[in-house]
Amino acid sequence: MDIKKAIEIISNQYSLLTSECKSELLNNSKILVLEKGTTLVREGQYSDKTFFIINGCARAFYLKDGKDISDWFAFENDFISSINSFFLNIPSPHYIELLEDSVLLEISRENVEKLANTYRDFERLSKVIVIKTMLMQQERISSMQFHSAEQKYENVLSIHPNISQRISLTHIASYIGITLETLSRIRKRQSRI
Numbered sequence: 001m002d003i004k005k006a007i008e009i010i011s012n013q014y015s016l017l018t019s020e021c022k023s024e025l026l027n028n029s030k031i032l033v034l035e036k037g038t039t040l041v042r043e044g045q046y047s048d049k050t051f052f053i054i055n056g057c058a059r060a061f062y063l064k065d066g067k068d069i070s071d072w073f074a075f076e077n078d079f080i081s082s083i084n085s086f087f088l089n090i091p092s093p094h095y096i097e098l099l100e101d102s103v104l105l106e107i108s109r110e111n112v113e114k115l116a117n118t119y120r121d122f123e124r125l126s127k128v129i130v131i132k133t134m135l136m137q138q139e140r141i142s143s144m145q146f147h148s149a150e151q152k153y154e155n156v157l158s159i160h161p162n163i164s165q166r167i168s169l170t171h172i173a174s175y176i177g178i179t180l181e182t183l184s185r186i187r188k189r190q191s192r193i
Contacts, residue, residue: 003031006054006105013077015128021119028111032104041082041096046089048109050081056102057166061174062094070175072137073099073167075160079129099167144177150186152176 007025011017017025031054034040041047043063051058058080060072071094074080082092086109115122143155153176156163163172164187173183 003029003105006031006052009054009077010052010105010125014132015121015125017121017125018119021115021121024115024119025107025122028115029105029107032102032106034098034102034104036098036101038098038102039095040080040098041085041092041094043093043095044091045082045085047082047085047092048089050079050086050107050109050112051096052079052105052107053077054103054105056098056100056104058096058098058102059167059171059175060094060096061171068170068174070171073160073163073171073175075166079133083133099171149176149178149182150189152178153183153186 003026004022007017007022007029010025011022032051036056040049040051040058041060053074053076055076057073057075059070059074060080060082062069062071072080080096082094082096084090085092089109112126116126117123139155143152147155153172156172156176160166169183169187170180173180176183
């Protein structure tokens, strides 16, 4: 997929962009083709990039007391970045890694700010992306606090039905805050139904 098609998807799925804004976005972003396992952001690193996933998937995760805790999965047509680092210019509290060979559109904070200051439609796009991310995280927090382990897994499946074909069960279990053993029991019960 070329960069123009990626920009069209962003415009169609997030917020409509004028042809002038699309042209400037084209000139101020780049395509990355990266292998599975590539680390986009490391804990403690300053990150001034945001990534739109054209193909592939990624996850954000923390290392806490030697434990790997998945915090965010992003798939085709999703954005992912180290939000704290990107917006607050502080070291990233987590890692972002690719879980599949991936094609990404990379945009720097400097270019995001320049485009938002120049084009109202790009400013609106930025707002829509932030709102969608906040709502997704709020839904995850509510699920973690109020749902059973089985409900948490069903919620993930309702959003990403084929997630277990793309993401390891270990990562899924840590994302929903349960043990791998509990997830295995849930999946076993569901397969009997």
